Amino acid sequence: xxxxxxxxxxxxxxxxxxxxxxxxxxxxxxxxxxxxxxxxxxxxxxxxxxxxxxxxxxxxxxxxxxxxxxxxxxxxxxxxxxxxxxxxxxxxxxxxxxxxxxxxxxxxxxxxxxxxxxxxxxxxxxxxxxxxxxxxxxxxxxxxxxxxxxxxxxxxxxxxxxxxxxxxxxxxxxxxxxxxxxxxxxxxxxxxxxxxxxxxxxxxxxxxxxxxxxxxxxxxxxxxxxxxxxxxxxxxxxxxxxxxxxxxxxxxxxxxxxxxxxxxxxxxxxxxxxxxxxxxxxxxxxxxxxxxxxxxxxxxxxxxxxxxxxxxxxxxxxxxxxxxxxxxxxxxxxxxxxxxxxxxxxxxxxxxxxxxxxxxxxxxxxxxxxxxxxxxxxxxxxxxxxxxxxxxxxxxxxxxxxxxxxxxxxxxxxxxxxxxxxxxxxxxxxxxxxxxxxxxxxxxxxxxxxxxxxxxxxxxxxxxxxxxxxxxxxxxxxxxxxxxxxxxxxxxxxxxxxxxxxxxxxxxxxxxxxxxxxxxxxxxxxxxxxxxxxxxxxxxxxxxxxxxxxxxxxxxxxxxxxxxxxxxxxxxxxxxxxxxxxxxxxxxxxxxxxxxxxxxxxxxxxxxxxxxxxxxxxxxxxxxxxxxxxxxxxxxxxxxxxxxxxxxxxxxxxxxxxxxxxxxxxxxxxxxxxxxxxxxxxxxxxxxxxxx
Amino acid sequence: xxxxxxxxxxxxxxxxxxxxxxxxxxxxxxxxxxxxxxxxxxxxxxxxxxxxxxxxxxxxxxxxxxxxxxxxxxxxxxxxxxxxxxxxxxxxxxxxxxxxxxxxxxxxxxxxxxxxxxxxxxxxxxxxxxxxxxxxxxxxxxxxxx
Numbered sequence: 001x002x003x004x005x006x007x008x009x010x011x012x013x014x015x016x017x018x019x020x021x022x023x024x025x026x027x028x029x030x031x032x033x034x035x036x037x038x039x040x041x042x043x044x045x046x047x048x049x050x051x052x053x054x055x056x057x058x059x060x061x062x063x064x065x066x067x068x069x070x071x072x073x074x075x076x077x078x079x080x081x082x083x084x085x086x087x088x089x090x091x092x093x094x095x096x097x098x099x100x101x102x103x104x105x106x107x108x109x110x111x112x113x114x115x116x117x118x119x120x121x122x123x124x125x126x127x128x129x130x131x132x133x134x135x136x137x138x139x140x141x142x143x144x145x146x147x148x149x150x151x152x153x154x155x156x157x158x159x160x161x162x163x164x165x166x167x168x169x170x171x172x173x174x175x176x177x178x179x180x181x182x183x184x185x186x187x188x189x190x191x192x193x194x195x196x197x198x199x200x201x202x203x204x205x206x207x208x209x210x211x212x213x214x215x216x217x218x219x220x221x222x223x224x225x226x227x228x229x230x231x232x233x234x235x236x237x238x239x240x241x242x243x244x245x246x247x248x249x250x251x252x253x254x255x256x257x258x259x260x261x262x263x264x265x266x267x268x269x270x271x272x273x274x275x276x277x278x279x280x281x282x283x284x285x286x287x288x289x290x291x292x293x294x295x296x297x298x299x300x301x302x303x304x305x306x307x308x309x310x311x312x313x314x315x316x317x318x319x320x321x322x323x324x325x326x327x328x329x330x331x332x333x334x335x336x337x338x339x340x341x342x343x344x345x346x347x348x349x350x351x352x353x354x355x356x357x358x359x360x361x362x363x364x365x366x367x368x369x370x371x372x373x374x375x376x377x378x379x380x381x382x383x384x385x386x387x388x389x390x391x392x393x394x395x396x397x398x399x400x401x402x403x404x405x406x407x408x409x410x411x412x413x414x415x416x417x418x419x420x421x422x423x424x425x426x427x428x429x430x431x432x433x434x435x436x437x438x439x440x441x442x443x444x445x446x447x448x449x450x451x452x453x454x455x456x457x458x459x460x461x462x463x464x465x466x467x468x469x470x471x472x473x474x475x476x477x478x479x480x481x482x483x484x485x486x487x488x489x490x491x492x493x494x495x496x497x498x499x500x501x502x503x504x505x506x507x508x509x510x511x512x513x514x515x516x517x518x519x520x521x522x523x524x525x526x527x528x529x530x531x532x533x534x535x536x537x538x539x540x541x542x543x544x545x546x547x548x549x550x551x552x553x554x555x556x557x558x559x560x561x562x563x564x565x566x567x568x569x570x571x572x573x574x575x576x577x578x579x580x581x582x583x584x585x586x587x588x589x590x591x592x593x594x595x596x597x598x599x600x601x602x603x604x605x606x607x608x609x610x611x612x613x614x615x616x617x618x619x620x621x622x623x624x625x626x627x628x629x630x631x632x633x634x635x636x637x638x639x640x641x642x643x644x645x646x647x648x649x650x651x652x653x654x655x656x657x658x659x660x661x662x663x664x665x666x667x668x669x670x671x672x673x674x675x676x677x678x679x680x681x682x683x684x685x686x687x688x689x690x691x692x
Numbered sequence: 693x694x695x696x697x698x699x700x701x702x703x704x705x706x707x708x709x710x711x712x713x714x715x716x717x718x719x720x721x722x723x724x725x726x727x728x729x730x731x732x733x734x735x736x737x738x739x740x741x742x743x744x745x746x747x748x749x750x751x752x753x754x755x756x757x758x759x760x761x762x763x764x765x766x767x768x769x770x771x772x773x774x775x776x777x778x779x780x781x782x783x784x785x786x787x788x789x790x791x792x793x794x795x796x797x798x799x800x801x802x803x804x805x806x807x808x809x810x811x812x813x814x815x816x817x818x819x820x821x822x823x824x825x826x827x828x829x830x831x832x833x834x835x836x837x838x
Contacts, residue, residue: 270781274802278714281806307803318784411794412760441786443793456786
């Protein structure tokens with residue numbers, strides 16, 4: 001119970017107890033002394049005086065105690081709490097003065113709070129600095145995106161808008177202006193968007209993008225766009241996507257009207273010309289050559305020229321008719337998956353068969369076309385189960401075939417369906433328009449035991465291995481914008497240097513008789529390795545590669561067939577390394593091979609050079625092992641077995657080792673390139689420093 | 693020229709009078725007997741009735757298209773002997789393929805050379821396969837089973 005009371009009250013109670021006890025003790029002493037008779041009044045007076053003196057003394061000591069200990073502790077505690085919780089930054093000097101009798105408590109408290117305040121203000125400062133930096137990056141990014149002449153949208157998997165720029169407002173506006181957390185499908189027809197999203201999300205390749213063509217809900221605008229699905233961040237949450245859109249209404253309208261004009265020109269000129277040709281031809285043959293042979297010949301020559309012109313121009317027009325339309329390379333597998341989904345949703349059966357092909361089509365339109373056609377055929381009662389086959393043809397094309405077991409479809413019926421709109425998802429789009437877009441036709445055909453509708457696809461190729469995904473990330477480092485350039489490399493801090501780390505593989509160890517078979521390099525900018533800036537090439541050494549060397553780096557004679565020679569590869573490497581400091585592990589070896597070829601290359605490798613062997617010697621002392629394996633092992637860098645002794649594998653390991661050595665060098669006070677080179681010279685016994 | 697005992701009979705299905713008249717002269721001069729119908733409707737019935745040796749069939753016809761006539765003729769086994777030469781004023785490669793897929797024996801784009809038409813008519817009547825001239829080959833190629 002006592003511990004719930006305040007400190008001052010508790011101390012007051014202690015002193016009250018002490019005073020009460022002392023007075024009681026005096027009174028008890030008086031009582032014992034006066035037990036056997038009366039006490040002399042002097043004794044009583046003395047006891048009273050003693051009693052009061054004790055009381056006074058206790059009160060005085062209490063007062064001092066209360067003032068200098070209890071209240072000082074309370075004040076100090078309150079002040080510390082204020083600093084801990086309320087963020088007050090004034091120091092504890094006033095409180096410390098009040099608590100000067102508490103020994104080291106006040107100074108200790110003062111030290112703790114001072115360090116707290118310092119930490120806190122350092123933290124606040126760095127938060128503020130970071131916030132400013134982020135705000136600056138954000139505003140740069142905003143400026144960038146605001147100036148991009150396309151609409152950029154960021155959406156969740158449910159198509160809710162999370163980001164959009166000004167162009168997006170222009171493009172999507174019209175009805176309600178777009179807003180955050182509104183649904184994109186309130187602005188755009190959903191078919192192409194969903195189709196592209198499902199395809200990309202299903203593919204699971206974060207670098208894949210899909211081009212698409214979609215219309216606003218009102219159909220007033222036609223937009224060409226590209227979608228990229230974001231990397232999945234959390235398990236169980238479908239990833240969002242970035243959509244860029246360009247308004248192609250005017251483009252397409254212009255193209256369409258020009259197309260229509262051209263088409264009409266051919267149509268209207270061709271018929272009379274054709275008729276004229278026949279009539280004149282027959283006429284001149286009937287009359288023979290008696291009357292006016294030269295006139296007749298002239299007439300026939302002219303009409304022949306006209307005929308030829310129309311035929312040729314018509315053929316050329318026919319060939320380019322669909323060229324300007326934004327058709328997309330679409331994988332047959334993706335197309336067939338899309339079709340399966342649609343057929344299933346419509347309650348129709350579908351089997352598919354195709355080689356792995358790349359078709360140049362608008363996937364959404366093609367899927368819509370076949371699904372619509374199968375629906376029509378099913379409604380006609382001809383079939384409910386279908387098979388879609390894509391077959392290659394001689395030449396660049398292929399045919400798509402929708403087959404069914406059952407009654408055939410008449411061409412008149414099919415042609416009658418084509419001008420109708422295909423349905424809700426596709427708005428005004430007609431099947432005829434789909435055929436026109438793809439520059440093709442569709443017709444029924446009877447095959448072995450089944451009937452089919454056939455549609456040739458004009459441009460198809462075999463899918464090779466998927467090309468390695470190009471890193472299409474926006475490469476940026478905003479710190480470069482604010483970096484003050486040091487003119488002299490020597491005064492440049494290590495992390496501000498632009499470095500090219502490289503490695504070569506060779507036919508052997510002697511620069512005089514051996515040659516380079518591979519060069520790889522990476523760039524380090526602003527203290528970071530730029531993942532997308534990689535140089536990696538095989539080099540034709542112009543001589544056989546000894547098997548002993550092949551055992552080391554795995555490069556065979558057949559691999560370097562068709563590779564550039566050292567003159568070409570060296571030029572390209574020189575270009576890659578322009579203006580950078582070269583870094584290599586055991587640089588003299590690689591540099592010797594390059595410098596011997598400077599004549600053929602036509603460039604001089606006069607770059608400043610750092611050698612990780614020497615840097616390792618500076619950091620770890622000369623007695624350690626400085627092989628690349630030993631160095632990377634010490635630094636905790638693992639080179640994957642399959643990458644060891646490939647030029648690029650060793651290069652990346654060297655680069656990572658270099659980046660880890662930089663802070664160790666700085667810890668030794670070696671901050672700039674010049675300081676490092678000066679220190680390295682002291683280790684010249686180990687290896688030759690190449691900087692002159 | 694080898695004139696058969698009985699002249700070959702040709703039916704021209706063509707809605708444009710001017711070219712039909714010219715074709716009439718030409719075919720007659722070549723020694724064929726010819727008849728003309730100006731609409732698509734009734735063409736199949738007329739073919740069934742008269743069994744011509746060759747139908748010169750325009751694609752763009754009022755009412756029933758040339759494709760449809762061609763398909764219907766080919767669906768009737770009794771009309772197997774009737775040859776069909778399709779003519780169109782929009783001779784794109786895809787239309788040609790469609791025509792040939794419908795069972796035409798030849799396909800000729802307007803405007804055509806009289807020489808070419810004559811040769812094509814003669815070829816078809818003689819029952820020879822299409823040669824490799826651009827007007828008769830099946831560009832851009834038949835389906836290849838992969």
